[in-house]
Amino acid sequence: MDIAELIQFLNYSSTEGKYFVFFRDRPPKKGGPGLVVGRRSKLGFETIVSDYFPVSEQGWAKAWETLAGMDRQEFERCRSTVLRNSTRFKLHSDDLQRRLEIDQKTRKLLGGSIYLGGHSPHVQLNENSAYDLRFTDDSLTILNVGSLRTLSSFPYRTFTNFQITGPGEISVRTTDSELFFLNTRTEPGRLRIDLSAVLGRINEVLNPAASGERAEPDPSAASIINQLKDASSLLERGLITPVEFEQLKSRLLSGG
Known part of the structure; x- marks a missing residue:
């Protein structure tokens, strides 16, 4: 996923446990936004326990390497949670995209x-x-x-x-x-x-005619016109008689 999707995923994905990776926004003068490893106490207080890593694929990988070095068991637990949530997030994102297209x-x-x-x-x-x-x-x-x-x-x-x-x-x-x-x-x-x-x-x-739209031609009418043109061509070339032409024209116009 791209960086925008990554940030949305981190906001969407919820991980329970001692450690977690999350996105933290900071003003530019303090270094700008970054990915960090957080630690959650038993009372629910959250503390940043790592450096800030760039919001990129490299920064994402570095944050997880840092978490693995702190607590391998927590790393595996968080990894399983993220993999599970990524599937949910993909369905969630697809649903949002489809809803946007339908709304438009x-x-x-x-x-x-x-x-x-x-x-x-x-x-x-x-x-x-x-x-x-x-x-x-x-x-x-x-x-x-x-x-x-x-x-x-x-x-x-x-x-x-x-x-x-x-x-x-x-x-x-x-x-x-x-x-x-x-x-x-x-x-x-x-x-x-x-x-x-x-x-x-x-x-x-x-009512396409009333709205100024061009009505679609009747395909059956177009077929009759073409057949009349063919019959007229046959008459001009002497391949059918005038009587046969009139009989054919009568049948075409009557729907026969």
């Missing part, structure tokens, strides 16, 4: 929204239980409260209706689902304001 994509988070009822083939929610609703640029994601594990995600392009139907009540209708939630953490009058950007984004996705 989230337009609005409605934490602790109560599921009132409804139906969906994509997720089984418990009525009167709380869930987090994350509104991103393209979808509504439902998660357990405080969790990053997605229970289900509903793309805005599948929405048929999205309304704030009453004080804190939210209804979501998609092509195959209908869900109702109640959010009491936000004042009813404020909820509509907080969700205005989300409502605007949903409208953009469902």
Whole structure:
């Protein structure tokens, strides 16, 4: 891990026992920050018992060499604790990074929204239980409260209706689902304001022409146009008759 991660790890990792290695900040005029070996008394008082080592890989190694020279048994105990905590710290760091990435994509988070009822083939929610609703640029994601594990995600392009139907009540209708939630953490009058950007984004996705976005061409229409061009080319080259061309054009335009 780099030095920033090392400092975070030392702040995150807790070691119990007589000796430990930790980060100590000092003003520049006193030498600046460093890594030191500390000693904890039976009453819990902590004392620095080593020199300051630079906050680097070399300083990290030197601090542990110093601790090993003081008490080999404590060194092995601390080493085992740090190795165990490093795995926990990695999971902790990964979780923080993932949460940061998700937060950056989230337009609005409605934490602790109560599921009132409804139906969906994509997720089984418990009525009167709380869930987090994350509104991103393209979808509504439902998660357990405080969790990053997605229970289900509903793309805005599948929405048929999205309304704030009453004080804190939210209804979501998609092509195959209908869900109702109640959010009491936000004042009813404020909820509509907080969700205005989300409502605007949903409208953009469902009505790209109205929002100035270029609608994606219908692939079936493009195919028909290409086939008509090919048929016209065949007619010009005398490979089909005008009657055959009209019959082919009629079939293509009728979807046959």
